[in-house]
Amino acid sequence: MQVSFNINGTPQRVEVEEHTPLLWVIRDILDLKGTKFGCGKAACGACTIHVDGEAVRSCSFPVQFAEGKNITTIEGLGTGDALHPVQQAWIEEVVPQCGYCQPGFMMATAAMLEKIPNPTDEDIDNNIVNVCRCATYYRMRKAIHRAAEIKSANL
Amino acid sequence: MKKANHYYLIAMLLLGVLVFGFAYPDGQGEGSTAAPAAEAPMPAAAAFDQMMAVLTHKRCVNCHPAGDRPHQGEDSHLHHFGVQRGETGHGLAALQCSTCHQETNNNISGVPGAPHWHLAPRSMAWEGLSRTEIAASMLDPARNGGRSLEEIVHHLTEDALVLWAFEPGVDDEGNPREKPPVSKADYIQAVKDWAAAGAQIPNE
Ligand code: FES
Numbered sequence: 001m002q003v004s005f006n007i008n009g010t011p012q013r014v015e016v017e018e019h020t021p022l023l024w025v026i027r028d029i030l031d032l033k034g035t036k037f038g039c040g041k042a043a044c045g046a047c048t049i050h051v052d053g054e055a056v057r058s059c060s061f062p063v064q065f066a067e068g069k070n071i072t073t074i075e076g077l078g079t080g081d082a083l084h085p086v087q088q089a090w091i092e093e094v095v096p097q098c099g100y101c102q103p104g105f106m107m108a109t110a111a112m113l114e115k116i117p118n119p120t121d122e123d124i125d126n127n128i129v130n131v132c133r134c135a136t137y138y139r140m141r142k143a144i145h146r147a148a149e150i151k152s153a154n155l
Numbered sequence: 156m157k158k159a160n161h162y163y164l165i166a167m168l169l170l171g172v173l174v175f176g177f178a179y180p181d182g183q184g185e186g187s188t189a190a191p192a193a194e195a196p197m198p199a200a201a202a203f204d205q206m207m208a209v210l211t212h213k214r215c216v217n218c219h220p221a222g223d224r225p226h227q228g229e230d231s232h233l234h235h236f237g238v239q240r241g242e243t244g245h246g247l248a249a250l251q252c253s254t255c256h257q258e259t260n261n262n263i264s265g266v267p268g269a270p271h272w273h274l275a276p277r278s279m280a281w282e283g284l285s286r287t288e289i290a291a292s293m294l295d296p297a298r299n300g301g302r303s304l305e306e307i308v309h310h311l312t313e314d315a316l317v318l319w320a321f322e323p324g325v326d327d328e329g330n331p332r333e334k335p336p337v338s339k340a341d342y343i344q345a346v347k348d349w350a351a352a353g354a355q356i357p358n359e
């Protein structure tokens with residue numbers, strides 16, 4: 001089927017089987033490799049993107065449901081000149097180790113900050129349930145609080 | 156002689172219609188092919204049995220939890236990752252059911268899905284209740300979202316999320332999820348027959 005959507009502000013149309021995971025489309029057809037494949041079972045969060053502003057695990061999102069939607073991947077979160085508060089905080093706190101899980105965490109965090117601008121530790125524990133094999137959770141928690149600070153200072 | 160045979164045949168046919176017609180008023184007599192068996196009203200007790208065999212199944216109860224967390228799987232374990240109901244049963248602010256569950260089953264990831272995938276409200280907790288307690292809670296407007304019997308029947312027989320139980324897809328290993336022990340058609344008929352017979356709950 002044909003599916004049309006905006007991705008990182010650019011209109012795209014793809015011809016693809018309707019059940020194809022959106023992650024496959026993003027990585028293999030649109031060649032945006034920032035979004036990662038971890039488990040393919042909606043369990044790890046490495047593939048997290050935004051669909052109309054909501055965090056979605058793209059490995060478990062059939063492309064048919066992307067029709068007419070606004071999709072953001074890690075490539076569209078900010079630009080080199082205008083970093084998203086989450087990117088800025090991640091740099092300041094030197095969060096990544098191997099880095100594989102980080103785009104998913106950053107997208108999940110960016111979505112959370114739109115709903116919960118000043119998350120408590122409990123909010124973070126409850127809402128950010130992605131998996132990091134390198135166990136960067138401690139630095140991630142600091143970076144999430146820092147991102148909230150930067151974001152509210154920017155308002 | 157031929158004419159006498161004729162009258163005899165007609166008389167026997169008429170007798171047959173009268174006898175069998177009164178004995179099986181709904182055309183459900185032995186050997187009748189007039190209507191599918193499912194259209195005959197089930198005795199209320201049997202209808203209740205069939206309905207509750209479905210409603211007490213894990214495909215239903217996993218998302219009618221007593222607490223604030225859904226259950227999942229054939230063993231009804233608490234949903235992984237600390238998933239919670241949130242304010243409206245659609246998950247927490249940034250961890251919505253729709254982060255992972257979409258409108259259809261996903262047989263690639265093994266994540267189940269149906270329209271408006273969400274948890275039943277706290278008032279509709281079924282976990283830990285007996286089948287008669289579940290039925291009583293279903294009929295109680297204070298706990299059933301203020302639904303009339305007609306609305307309950309509609310919810311039970313037409314809501315896509317409820318009927319998902321009969322097409323639950325495959326799990327993350329590709330194994331089919333267990334379905335309730337009654338077919339969808341029989342379940343729907345049972346709900347309707349039970350309601351039409353007065354929605355009685357047996358004393359147990
Ligand atoms: S790859 Fe999608 S959640 Fe793991």
Ligand code: FES
Binds near residue numbers: 096097098132
């Ligand atoms: S930084 Fe290595 S998996 Fe998270």
